[in-house]
Amino acid sequence: MIKRNSSIWPYLLVAPALIVVLTVVFIPVINAILMSFQNYDLRRPGRIGFNDFKNYVDVIRDPLFWSALWKTIVWVVAGVGLQFVFGFILALLLNKKFPGRGVVRSLSLIPWVTPGVLIGLMWRWIFDGNYGVLNDLLLRLGLIQESLPFLAREASAFPAVILTIVWQGIPFFALMLLAGLQGIPEELYNAADVDGANGIQKFFLVTVPSLKSVIYVTTLLRIIWVANSVDVIFNLTEGGPAYATQTLSVYIFNKGNSLNLGYAATLSIMLTLVLATVAVRYLKTMFRNQEGKA
Amino acid sequence: MKRIMMATLAMVFAFTAFAADKVTVTHWYWADNPKYSATMQQMAADFNATNGKGITVVAQEYPWDGGAYSETLFRAVMGGGGPDTSSFKLTSTPLFTANNLLVNLDSHLNSWKDKSLIEASLYDTMRQASGTKSVYVMPWNTQVLYVYYRPSLMKKAGIGVPKTYAEFLEAAKKLTMDSNGDGKTDVYGFGMRGAKGGQEPWGSFIWARGGNFEKMDSPQAIQGMQDYVDLFKNGYAPPTAPMDGFQEIIANFKSGKTAMTVHHIGSSAGMIETFGDDVDAFPFPGGVGKWTSMGDTENVMLKSAKNKDAAFEWLAYLATGKGQETWCTVTGNVPVSKTVKELPFFQSNRFMKVSIEGAPWAGILPILDTTTEWINNIWPNTVSAALLGKISAAEAMKKLQAGLWD
Numbered sequence: 085m086i087k088r089n090s091s092i093w094p095y096l097l098v099a100p101a102l103i104v105v106l107t108v109v110f111i112p113v114i115n116a117i118l119m120s121f122q123n124y125d126l127r128r129p130g131r132i133g134f135n136d137f138k139n140y141v142d143v144i145r146d147p148l149f150w151s152a153l154w155k156t157i158v159w160v161v162a163g164v165g166l167q168f169v170f171g172f173i174l175a176l177l178l179n180k181k182f183p184g185r186g187v188v189r190s191l192s193l194i195p196w197v198t199p200g201v202l203i204g205l206m207w208r209w210i211f212d213g214n215y216g217v218l219n220d221l222l223l224r225l226g227l228i229q230e231s232l233p234f235l236a237r238e239a240s241a242f243p244a245v246i247l248t249i250v251w252q253g254i255p256f257f258a259l260m261l262l263a264g265l266q267g268i269p270e271e272l273y274n275a276a277d278v279d280g281a282n283g284i285q286k287f288f289l290v291t292v293p294s295l296k297s298v299i300y301v302t303t304l305l306r307i308i309w310v311a312n313s314v315d316v317i318f319n320l321t322e323g324g325p326a327y328a329t330q331t332l333s334v335y336i337f338n339k340g341n342s343l344n345l346g347y348a349a350t351l352s353i354m355l356t357l358v359l360a361t362v363a364v365r366y367l368k369t370m371f372r373n374q375e376g377k378a
Numbered sequence: 379m380k381r382i383m384m385a386t387l388a389m390v391f392a393f394t395a396f397a398a399d400k401v402t403v404t405h406w407y408w409a410d411n412p413k414y415s416a417t418m419q420q421m422a423a424d425f426n427a428t429n430g431k432g433i434t435v436v437a438q439e440y441p442w443d444g445g446a447y448s449e450t451l452f453r454a455v456m457g458g459g460g461p462d463t464s465s466f467k468l469t470s471t472p473l474f475t476a477n478n479l480l481v482n483l484d485s486h487l488n489s490w491k492d493k494s495l496i497e498a499s500l501y502d503t504m505r506q507a508s509g510t511k512s513v514y515v516m517p518w519n520t521q522v523l524y525v526y527y528r529p530s531l532m533k534k535a536g537i538g539v540p541k542t543y544a545e546f547l548e549a550a551k552k553l554t555m556d557s558n559g560d561g562k563t564d565v566y567g568f569g570m571r572g573a574k575g576g577q578e579p580w581g582s583f584i585w586a587r588g589g590n591f592e593k594m595d596s597p598q599a600i601q602g603m604q605d606y607v608d609l610f611k612n613g614y615a616p617p618t619a620p621m622d623g624f625q626e627i628i629a630n631f632k633s634g635k636t637a638m639t640v641h642h643i644g645s646s647a648g649m650i651e652t653f654g655d656d657v658d659a660f661p662f663p664g665g666v667g668k669w670t671s672m673g674d675t676e677n678v679m680l681k682s683a684k685n686k687d688a689a690f691e692w693l694a695y696l697a698t699g700k701g702q703e704t705w706c707t708v709t710g711n712v713p714v715s716k717t718v719k720e721l722p723f724f725q726s727n728r729f730m731k732v733s734i735e736g737a738p739w740a741g742i743l744p745i746l747d748t749t750t751e752w753i754n755n756i757w758p759n760t761v762s763a764a765l766l767g768k769i770s771a772a773e774a775m776k777k778l779q780a781g782l783w784d
Contacts, residue, residue, distance in 0.1 A: 126456070127747040129477050213618035214626070214635060230562055233618040236572075238766055323755075324573070325620040326763035341449055342751035343473070 116349045124346030139350035149351065151327060152335040153358070156311055159246060159331050164306045166250045168299075171257020178258060179265045189262075196255035204319025207248040211235050211320070235321055238328040245317050245329050249310060257302055264298035265291070300370040304363060311359055332358075401688040403435045406451060406464040408442040410644060410709075415439055417708045421701045425692060428700075433688045444574040444623060445754060448473075455479050455680055462683035463692055466676045471507040471515055472747045474678070480514040481679040486690045487513060492698040495715050504676070507745050514678065516693045518702075519711035521642030521673035522733040522740045523578055524659045526649060531555075531565065531637040539658075543586040543665030547605060550614045553637035563613060569630050569639030570606075570615035572765055573623035577743065577757045578671035579640035580606055582662040585669030591744050594779040595772070598666065603764065603771040610765045620762035642673050643710040646729040659729055661736035672740035675711070712737075748782055756781035 123135045143149050178189050195203070210218050213233030222228045234240045268291065276286045292299075314337045317323065323330035323338060330338070332355045340348035405422070409415035422437040438461065440447055448470040454460035456477065474480050487493050487501075496517050504515045525546075532538065535553050540546040550567030557564050571579055581591070583606045589599025609615050616622065616630060624641075631639040632652045640662065649657045662670045677696055683689045695701040698715040706713040706724070712733050713719050724730050743749060757778065764774035 126452075126477065127473050127750070213621075214616065214630060214633075231617075233616075233621070236618045236621040236762075238768070321621065322574075322758075324759050324762055326766055326768050327759050330759075338755050341446070342755065343449070343452070344751070 116352055119346050119349035120353045122346045124344075124349070126343040126345060135346075139346055142347070143350050143354060148327060148330070148335060149332075149354070152330050152332045153354075155242070155329070156331040156333070156355075156358075158242070159249070160307055160311050162246050163249045163253065163310045164303060166246075167253035167306060167310075168257050168303060170250065171254045172261055174254060174258035175261035175265055178262050192258060193255045195252050196259070198252070200252070200313065200315030201319050203248060203252055204316045207244075207251075207316075208235065208320050211244050236325055238326060241321055241325060241328045245320050248320060249313065249316055252316065253306060253310070256306065260298055260302045261295060264295045268294045296373060297370070300366065300373075304366050304370075307362060307366075308359055311355070401431075401433045401685045403433060403463060403683070403685070403689050403692050404461040405435050405437045405692065406440055406461040407437060408447050408465060409439055410442070411648075413647075414709055417704060421696075421704050424700060424704070425695050429691060429695070431688070431691065433685075433691055435692050445750070448750065452477075452479075455682065458682075460680055460682065462685075462689045463677055463679050465518070466515060466678040468503070468507045468515060468674050468676060468742060469745050469749050469753070471504075472509065472745060473750065475508045475510070475514055476747065479681055480508075481681055481683060481686060481689075482512045482514060483516060483679065483690070483693075484512050486686075490690075490694060492694060492715075495698045495717055497714070497716070500714055503742075515676040516678065516697055517674075517714040518676050518696055519674075519706055519709070519714055520737075520740075521644055521675075521711050522661075522736045523582075523640055523642050523671045523673065524661050524729075524732045524736050525638050525640055526631060526645070526657060526659050527638045528634075528653065528656055529658055530656050535637075539660050540663050542663050546663050547609070550609055550638065551612070554614045555637075565634065566616045566630075566636045567614040567638060568609055569622070569627040569636030570610060570619040571622055571624070571627050571640070572610075572620040572758065572762050573626075574754055574758050575624055576622075576761065577753055578673070579662075580757075580761065581743070582640070582670050585667040586663070586665035588666030590667070590669075591782070594782070595775045600772045600775050603775050606761075607764050607771050611767070620765045643712065643727075643729045643733050644673075646710045646727075647708075659732040661732055664739070668739045670736050670740050672737070672742055674742065744782065746782065752778075752782045 120139055121134055121136065122132065123138070124132055174192060178185065178192065182188075198206075210216055211234040213219065213231055213236055216231075216234070218234070219228070219231040223231065232240065234244045272290050272294070273286060276290050281289065311331075312333050313331075314333045317329055317331060317334050318337060321329045323334045332351065336348050336351045336355065339351060407418050409418060418437050418439070422435040426434050440450055443450075445467070448467055451460060451464055451466075452470070452473060455474075456479070471480075500517045501513055504513045504517065505511060508514045525540075527539070531553055532549070534557075535549075535555065537549055537552050540549045553565065553567035554563055555565045556562060570576070584590070584594070584599045584602035587598045587602035587605065589596050589602050593599065610619050616635060618626065622630070627636070627639045628641065628645055628648070630636045632648070646659075662668075677693050679686060679689045679693060696705070698717070702713055702715045703718045703721065705711065706718060710727065710729060712730065713724065718724065743753070760769075760774050760777045760781070763769045764771055769777075
């Protein structure tokens, strides 16, 4: 019988996963960090080389960066916030027993399983100012007198892309919260009934506290995903008109597409720092709450 | 046993020798519609059947995607993949030559019997684009932008075909109509392209006022921009114009929502299919200056091409062979081959005539290493900002000048 060396064996088991993670995550990350300190513009290959902190200084001075950062904040807060609210409502509805619940649960997942590119293209036609179904609907209902160019106006383009991402993300929250709702013991509600709690009190004093961990994890995941999302905005507006829908991730994509990879890498590092700050703060609060509960 | 082994070896050698004679050339292209897509596949099949040298072209289609095709090709080739030959736009030449990705075609051209079938000036343009004395890009076809219009709508508005820039602006105003009397505009005079690609028709406005691309912040160029903005602000272009791209301007014209729009002969077949005789074209009229965009499509051989002679055979077939005639006949593009240009089809086509009429003042944007980003990001966002009143025409032109030249 082979005698296993207990000090090496765990490392050997972890090694394959570690190698994969190092290869597909750490190497590209280190490469991106190095690139962010370089003048790495493939349109000018002769000038590629380290330029210290020039990219970072340029980014700080770039008005498009600040405008994109602000748009990212609005995009994430409004997008994730509304997804959460409507997702919660949908989860509560789907938690009730009614005929055809299984079918409704399955259908409600459609936006989530549809590819982002397709969602972008689909909503682009829905919002179309000349032939879009939304204009047709509003005209028939008499709510507007003339078709509105939703994606061609600054004031309406950004709300339109937010509406699209909200539509896409509701099922994710609904699904996760529904799973959480089904794990709440019935006894808690019975005890609340005995104490004379009404529906609203039961919701805020039993349901929400019981779902706290699920809410923390799902919102954190969505914040990161939505902040990094490019497909929906790019296929709807490409960041226009007049940069009105250009979030940081779309700005990074556009810069990368223009082959200015050094500048795109710098913007990516900045976005990572912003997201890391949010995530660390968020996780700290979550763990503090859990410790307090324990 | 020995006999079987010998026979097997003989078969392997025979197969290897046969396979060695077969050469495969992978070609990338884009197509504006399914018909053009099928045509390119037919051309590849025709070339494969007739070249007599055992060359097999595998034509692979990629989307044009508002110009992103060039970046897709660049990334593929930089990553060590990509095709042997590809359709190409001249504006991408600096990017590809700077990264040493294209084959210098000089030696192939010098020993090519059909070299003189293409105008020498076209080779000069190709050299100019590369910034060297060599040709890296093989001419294929050109498209001169002009104005499509509906004769019936002109008649209804009581105007004739504009001959001057001032008349053109006036026509855009008069063609904006409430045709059903419900108090709302349902026909817009000008189908404006505010999204990517719109820089081509927009350039005609700048030049018509006496401006140019070298100094876009000159008073003349700013005036041209102001005219462009005014067309939108005064309601002579659809409210969706800031985000309208190729598909939208063509759809708006075909649905009767716009009375004039700027595009090239590539759209003519679809226009005739929709309107029959009720569609015609005129060259974009000049004012102080005169300019229209020369769309161009070329082909290139990538450095990674495994068999360069075979790849050149295919490029030659496209430039002056049967491929030139087939492609230009189906798409309506202006041929680069002198013999194909002389064919009756090209001599009698009314849209071809307008293209040829506009050719003397047709030009291209300055080809710089900033041009691609300028076209894809800076131009659409800056012009939409001006159209939406966020910045003035002067501010927009200052930004455009800096974006292209700084």
